[in-house]
Amino acid sequence: MRLIVNTLFAYRIVDANIRIFLLLLFFTGQAYAASAEKVRFEWVPQTVETNKYAYFYWDIRNVKDCYSVNSSTGQTELKAISGTAGPATNAFPYVGKSRWFCIDLNGKRYPSDPSAYLEATRIVEAPLTAPVLTRKTGTYNKGLQVGVESGTQLTYRYTLNGSSVTESSPILSGGLIINTTSTLKVRSYRTGFNPSPEASAIYTIVSDPVVQRFEWVPKTVETNKNAYFYWDIRNVKECYSVAGGSGTSERKAISGSAGPATNAFPYIGTSKWYCFDLNGNRYPRDQTKFIEALRIVEAPLSAPVLQPGSGQYQQSVNVTLSPAANVVYRYTLNGSTVTEQSSIIPSQLIFTNSVTLKVKGFRAGFNPSAETVAAYDIVNGAAATPLFSPETGSYLSPLVVALSSTTAAATIRYTVDGSDVTAGSSIYTVPLTLYKSATIKAKSFKAGLAASPQNAAIFTLNENSQVTYLHTDVLGSVTAESDNSGQIKKTTDYKPFGESKDN
Secondary structure, X not given: OOOOEEEEXXXXXEEOOEEEEEEEEEEOOOOOOOOOEEEEEEEEOOEEEOOOOEEEEEEEEOEEEEEEEOOOOOOEEEEOOEXXXXXXXXXXXXXXXXXXXXXXXXXXXXXXXXXXXXXXEEEEEOOOOOOXXXXXXXXXXXXXXXXXXXXXXXXXXXXXXXXXXXXXXXXXXXXXXXXXOEEEEEEEEOOOXXXXXXXXXXXXXXXOOEEEEEEEEOOEEEOOOOEEEEEEEEOEEEEEEEOOOOOOEEEXXXXXXXXXXXXXXXXXXXXXXXXXXXXXXXXXXXXXXOEEXXXXXXXXXXXXXXXXXXXXXXXXXXXXXXXXOOOEEEEEOEOOOOOOOOEEOOXXXXXXXOEEEEEEEEOOOOOOXXXXXXXXXXXXXXXXXXXXXXXXXXXXXXXXXXXXXXXXXXXXXXXOEOXXXXXXXXXXXXXXXXOOOEEEEEEEEOOOOEOOOOEEEEEEEEOOOOOOEEEEOOOOOEEEEEOOOOOEEEEEEEOHHHOXXXX
C-alpha cells in the first residue's frame, strides 16, 4: 500500500537560540489496490445433455462486490466474489449465458466498459443419437470400406464380433476395411453426455465379382439363323451394356438371356458390358476394359471339296478333303445320305475297291452343307485296245468297218467325229458303214478293269468312184443293179424257163 503524506501546519519554537520547526504530519489513510482479475468464470461442463447436471464456478479477485444480470429483464443480483452453483439441469435443449459485472476495490466497474460483462455460456443439447454408418446391412465384396457420418466433438468406438460397445472399445477413426463377414457395432461418446444408442450392421462378405457366363450361343452362326445371348455375373449389384456406336449405356439384369438374334448378311459384333460390384466399384476396374462376348455371322457352308474327284483309278486311290475352319465333315461309303450320326471323315481315305463316297459338312449354328458325291472306280489292269477291220487306209465308198476286242465281254465305245471316247460315248453293236471319210476312235470298257487305251483309225473314202451293187432273187438270178447311193439303175425280169427281159 502506498502512503500519501500531507503537511497540515508548522510551529516555530525558539529555545536556547535553537530554532525548531515542528512539522505535524498525518496520514490520509487512502490506499490504491491491484487490478481486478477473473481467475475462473465457467460452467462445467460447458455443453451438457438434457437432464444432465452442470455446475458453475467463479473466482474474481481484487473486487469488493459482484452482480449477476438477468438477460431478459436487466435486473441485477448481488453475488459473492467466488463460489460455486449447481447443479443446473434442463429437460430441453437450451443455450444461455451467465453475465456479471463487479465493483473493484477502488469503486470502479469491472469490466470498465459499461457494455461488457464477465460471461460464461451454458449449452444443453439433445441426447446423442445412434451413429449413421456409411454402409447398411447387406452382402458386399472383400475390401468393404465402412465409416460413420461424423459429428463434432464425438468419439466413436466399435466392435466387429457382435459384442456391445464400451468406453474401452477401439476408437473408430477414418474407415474400417472389412474382408470377412462381420457384425459391426458403433457408439458415440462425448463428455457430459450419455453414450449414444448402438448402431449395428451385419456385413456378409463374398468374393470378388465372377463372370460365370457371358456368351453368344452359338458364337458363330449362319446368316438367317438364330443365336441367343446368355449371361450370369456374380457378386455385383448392377450391370450396363454399352452401345458400340454411340457409347450410351443401358442398365441390365445381372443374369439372364436374350434372343433370338439373326442377320441376313455376314456380320461380326461384340457385346460390351461393365458392372458395379457390391461395394460400388466399377468392374472391370480399368475404365477402358469391358466384359465382352463376340458374335459372328457367316455365309452358309460350302459343299466339301474332294481331291481327286470321281474317276477310274488303277489298283487304289488316296482321297483327301480340303477342310474349312470349325467344320466337322461326315461321310458314307454305302450310297446312303450323310447325316449328323454318320462317321467323321479321317484326314485321308485310301480305296482299293470301287466305292461311292458321300460327304457333308456340319457346324453348330449352320445348316449342313450340300452333299458332295464322288464315285471311285478301282481297277486292276486294263481292257484290251479295240481292233479295226479294215485298218486305216483309203477305200471306195461305202466302207463297212468292224470293231473287236480280245477282252471277253468288253463293251466297245466309239466316236466317228474325231472326238475322244468317254464312258458316255456310243456303244458298238454292229459293223459301221461309212459313206464318206471319217476318223473312228474306240475304247474297250469292262467292270473291274481300267478302260483300254484309245485306238484310232482314219478312213479316206473315194466318194466319186462308181460301184454297182447286184441284187438277186432266191435262185441267184440278178434282179436289180444299184449305185453307191443306193439308187436303182437297172432291173431285170425273167420269162418262163429263165429267159430274161431287160428293162
